[in-house]
Amino acid sequence: MKNISKKFGLISLLFSLAMILSACSIIISNHDDTKPEIKTTISNQGFNKLEISVALADISVKYGDKYQVEYEGPKNLKPTVSRKNGILTIKQSATGIHHVNGDPAITITVPKQLLKNLTLSTNDGDIEVENIATTSPISLETNDGDININNLKAPSGKIDTNDGDITINKLSNQNNFKVNTDDGDIKITQSSFTGYKLNVSDGDINIKGRSSNDFFVENQNSSNVLTASSQDGDIKIK
Known part of the structure; x- marks a missing residue:
């Protein structure tokens, strides 16, 4: 009876550990050819508010010729983009184990320097903002990374x-x-x-x-x- 209890206890422990690991992001920094890196434009939609919440990526927002969101990194970490009521929302989840060769990067260009809102958050990555102006308070947050700002009005x-x-x-x-x-x-x-x-x-x-x-x-x-x-x-x- 004691052996059965121990087995059930061990099974429960392993199951709990698996659930915890599945909910976490584990990053291995060597390249894995089974998850090829890509460089692609994921949006050309116009917006006046930008909200980004990603798990693993560098974020760069800068003035450019046209509205554009570019992504470079592993295909399985490609973020999702949606737009509603002028708000462009970029999200990325990174649960499980991921093989990366350097940090993935999300680059957003804005042809109009003035935005109503700018909210950027990454758990692991750098944040860069250049030649941008906003009419509302900004929020920039990263858990592990540098933040660089050049020519910002807010x-x-x-x-x-x-x-x-x-x-x-x-x-x-x-x-x-x-x-x-x-x-x-x-x-x-x-x-x-x-x-x-x-x-x-x-x-x-x-x-x-x-x-x-x-x-x-x-x-x-x-x-x-x-x-x-x-x-x-x-x-x-x-």
Whole structure:
């Protein structure tokens, strides 16, 4: 009777483990010819709002000649695209085991620089935004990757990565902005902030020639405050 109970217990344990693994994404970074890489255009639809939520991909949004969404990576990780009420939604699931040769990449070009909304999220990958303007607050988030911004206009926003650097060049905004990385550096140049609330746990703060070891506050009651933090990294504002 005890042996039967042990067998049932082992079966239950294995079944539970299988269910957990099936719900997770396991990435093996060597190339697998049974899952060929592709490079293709997956959408030419126009939009004024962009929402992306993917498990494993670099995301790049930039100004271009026409509306276009391109994907490069394993065929079985190709994202889905849908459009409704002017919202272009890009989604990708990556449950199971995947063999990849470098991160898959999603590149979106926008002929009109002005978007109503920009929401980008990737669990594993970098995010890049270049020459884009929005009328609503933006949200950029990656669990494991760098975030790079060049020439962005947005009323406000939130930028977050758990493991990566955040680099912002030419940011024009009217309201408060929040920037956070748990493990990485934050570097911001040519911004329009009128106040600062900066914090580092293990790093240095350098703001326009002034230095601080852990905390820096200036004009925190103004309408356009940068709140930035890094657990393990430096914050540099020029």
